[in-house]
Amino acid sequence: MQKDQLLTRRRVMIAGAAAGAAGAAGVFAIGAGDRAAPPAGPAAGARAAHHRLKPSAYRLQPLTGYGPPRIVAGRPPVRSEPLLRVSGRGRVMVLTFDDGPDPRYTPDILDTLARYEVRAMFFVCGEMVVHHQDLLARMADEGHVVGNHTWSHPLLTSLSRGRIRSEMERTCDAIEAAYGERPEWFRAPYGAWNRAAFQIGAELGMEPLAWTVDSLDWTEPGTRTIVDRVEGGAAPGVVVLSHDAGGDRSQSVRALRAYLPELLDSGYRITVPRRQRA
Numbered sequence: 001m002q003k004d005q006l007l008t009r010r011r012v013m014i015a016g017a018a019a020g021a022a023g024a025a026g027v028f029a030i031g032a033g034d035r036a037a038p039p040a041g042p043a044a045g046a047r048a049a050h051h052r053l054k055p056s057a058y059r060l061q062p063l064t065g066y067g068p069p070r071i072v073a074g075r076p077p078v079r080s081e082p083l084l085r086v087s088g089r090g091r092v093m094v095l096t097f098d099d100g101p102d103p104r105y106t107p108d109i110l111d112t113l114a115r116y117e118v119r120a121m122f123f124v125c126g127e128m129v130v131h132h133q134d135l136l137a138r139m140a141d142e143g144h145v146v147g148n149h150t151w152s153h154p155l156l157t158s159l160s161r162g163r164i165r166s167e168m169e170r171t172c173d174a175i176e177a178a179y180g181e182r183p184e185w186f187r188a189p190y191g192a193w194n195r196a197a198f199q200i201g202a203e204l205g206m207e208p209l210a211w212t213v214d215s216l217d218w219t220e221p222g223t224r225t226i227v228d229r230v231e232g233g234a235a236p237g238v239v240v241l242s243h244d245a246g247g248d249r250s251q252s253v254r255a256l257r258a259y260l261p262e263l264l265d266s267g268y269r270i271t272v273p274r275r276q277r278a
Contacts, residue, residue, distance in 0.1 A: 087237065094271065094272065094273060098242070107135070114142060126152070137179070150189055234268060
């Protein structure tokens with residue numbers, strides 16, 4: 001993709017984000033527990049170079065498309081907007097990490113979460129999972145929740161229904177093979193949701209989860225800036241978006257080490273969601 005084409009695409013998506021983000025206000029329930037299992041040793045592994053994802057084409061601003069809700073028996077509802085916040089008693093928050101797993105950064109994030117006995121959510125890409133199944137096994141062992149972030153991180157709103165299903169279903173299969181369970185949550189790359197994504201996600205048994213606070217760590221603004229954004233946005237019910245892959249995430253790793261103990265000392269309880277079932 002030429003540089004001017006990428007910039008044009010980014011401007012189009014930014015223009016759509018302002019209108020879309022204002023309509024999303026979903027709330028979901030939190031889990032009853034918030035302590036991790038005893039930590040396992042750090043996992044690592046070499047990754048095939050030809051599978052490396054390019055950060056220059058990887059991060060765009062949120063875009064939202066909505067459609068009418070529909071209820072399917074035995075499945076989650078087909079929502080018209082993604083869930084954004086948690087409900088529960090006290091000062092609860094959810095930390096989420098997108099685009100991994102990446103053996104350069106994910107183990108360090110898992111180490112920090114284990115140190116403070118905190119569980120988080122990881123929205124993973126299928127093509128990353130197949131090369132680093134050991135990291136998903138560790139997530140399962142330590143009580144983290146794994147969600148579907150598609151196979152190759154495409155812009156879903158530009159794909160056919162068949163391609164959207166393939167991206168999501170293949171990733172469900174990869175997660176089940178590595179994590180031991182099929183995912184109950186999905187997140188559209190770039191926050192680009194549309195009716196087909198909501199429908200197919202529900203058909204695959206998943207609820208759509210967005211975020212309340214964007215750390216913007218993918219822009220590599222500096223560790224202190226990331227910490228300030230997370231702490232400045234902290235509030236009961238907040239879902240924080242960060243990344244453990246898709247580029248140099250060393251700032252994200254260092255930022256987590258700084259803001260996590262500060263959030264806990266301030267009385268926040270970091271937990272993972274549970275599905276609200278009929």
